[in-house]
Amino acid sequence: MTIAFNCLNYDSSGNPGRGVLKLSPSLGGAWTGIGIFSDPLVLSPSLGGGLVVGLVFNVDPLVLNPSLYGDVTFALPTLNWVAWSDIGSINFTIDRKNTAGNRPMDWIGVVHDILKLGNNPSYVIVYGSGGVSRLTPFENTFGLSNINMVGLLGPWSVCGDDDVHFFIDGDGKLWSLADRLEKLDYSEFLNKMDSPIMTLDKFNELVFICDGTLGYVYSVRDHSLGTGPNNITCVGNAVGTQYFAASGDVSTPVFEFCSDSFDLRSRRHKSIASLEFGAVPQGDAYAALDIKVHPNKSFITTPWVPVGPNGVCNVRGFGQEFRVRYKLSSYEDISMGWYKLHGMMDEYKPNDTE
Numbered sequence: 606m607t608i609a610f611n612c613l614n615y616d617s618s619g620n621p622g623r624g625v626l627k628l629s630p631s632l633g634g635a636w637t638g639i640g641i642f643s644d645p646l647v648l649s650p651s652l653g654g655g656l657v658v659g660l661v662f663n664v665d666p667l668v669l670n671p672s673l674y675g676d677v678t679f680a681l682p683t684l685n686w687v688a689w690s691d692i693g694s695i696n697f698t699i700d701r702k703n704t705a706g707n708r709p710m711d712w713i714g715v716v717h718d719i720l721k722l723g724n725n726p727s728y729v730i731v732y733g734s735g736g737v738s739r740l741t742p743f744e745n746t747f748g749l750s751n752i753n754m755v756g757l758l759g760p761w762s763v764c765g766d767d768d769v770h771f772f773i774d775g776d777g778k779l780w781s782l783a784d785r786l787e788k789l790d791y792s793e794f795l796n797k798m799d800s801p802i803m804t805l806d807k808f809n810e811l812v813f814i815c816d817g818t819l820g821y822v823y824s825v826r827d828h829s830l831g832t833g834p835n836n837i838t839c840v841g842n843a844v845g846t847q848y849f850a851a852s853g854d855v856s857t858p859v860f861e862f863c864s865d866s867f868d869l870r871s872r873r874h875k876s877i878a879s880l881e882f883g884a885v886p887q888g889d890a891y892a893a894l895d896i897k898v899h900p901n902k903s904f905i906t907t908p909w910v911p912v913g914p915n916g917v918c919n920v921r922g923f924g925q926e927f928r929v930r931y932k933l934s935s936y937e938d939i940s941m942g943w944y945k946l947h948g949m950m951d952e953y954k955p956n957d958t959e
Contacts, residue, residue, distance in 0.1 A: 685710045687719065687731055687740070689747070704745050711751050712736030717760045721767055722782065730782065732756075732763045732772060737782075752786055759800030764812060771803060771812050771823070779814075779823065779830075791830045794821060806840040808847065813837040817852065832858045861932040864944075866897070866904075868926045874898070874951045876923050882916040883942030888934055892918045895928035904928060 688707035690697045699705050710716065714735025722728045722739075729740040729747065734756040740747040755774040757763055763772035769783040777796025779789040795801070801816040810825040813833060820835030834857065839850035849855060869875060880892050890912040895904040909932070912918040929944055 764803040896924040
């Protein structure tokens with residue numbers, strides 16, 4: 606908009622002298638859903654038209670502080686909103702057909718991803734920095750229900766297909782979502798990662814979790830977590846060939862297995878003399894024990910000991926609780942199957958539960 610003023614060398618009261626232009630802009634009326642910001646309003650006018658000799662228009666610049674009156678509603682941030690379009694269209698404008706729409710989530714934050722889940726019925730799962738919610742289709746809109754009030758660890762900390770989703774929350778806990786929400790955890794490893802990227806390898810039933818520095822692989826089939834490449838960003842299959850996308854060369858780390866803690870269903874101390882593994886070593890295999898001598902003490906790890914061709918190694922330990930560790934320097938595929946501890950329980954009595 607261009608506005609021309611001609612003060613004719615008179616001031617605003619009509620007295621001769623230098624003309625003074627005074628502006629008092631304001632915004633009025635009902636402003637609904639519109640954000641108005643003033644910091645303040647700065648105008649930089651320019652001169653045009655016929656030159657008036659001897660008159661100087663000086664602006665340095667003109668600064669206005671606008672005021673608001675009437676019924677004003679400031680716009681709320683819409684980062685936690687989702688929208689749906691007309692059927693078969695990319696038009697998200699809400700019109701008389703009333704098929705397009707939008708709504709906010711039941712948490713504050715940024716929407717990071719939206720994934721379909723299920724086939725009959727199907728849902729839409731919205732993942733964000735402030736939570737995880739389910740959108741259920743109902744006629745031409747969506748009903749909302751919350752799944753998790755803790756948001757994602759990072760913008761790419763979710764993956765999945767129509768059958769199952771996996772995500773890491775802000776506390777570093779790994780979750781799976783299918784018919785129900787299941788906490789898998791592993792937070793002692795995953796909460797050390799910086800905005801990891803999760804990728805589902807559906808063919809091999811693996812989930813790659815990488816942040817460029819650390820890398821883990823979760824086995825959907827075996828329900829286990831192990832170290833893996835740290836830079837996988839995408840996995841796909843085409844004409845029977847599997848492809849991986851990565852930020853650089855992909856290297857396979859040393860395979861290392863660590864069991865959950867166990868006490869053999871007794872708080873008595875036990876003496877362990879050796880370990881036996883069902884896995885057949887494919888190279889240089891080593892084993893160790895994590896030992897806790899008292900509930901208030903931390904685990905300590907024994908030195909790594911070579912595992913023989915028969916799967917047996919001499920690892921000695923004494924304590925109340927244990928964890929078994931196993932690692933391989935080279936491998937193609939590994940299945941642990943089972944492991945055994947050989948030893949004795951101190952002060953054993955016939956009615957003790959082993």
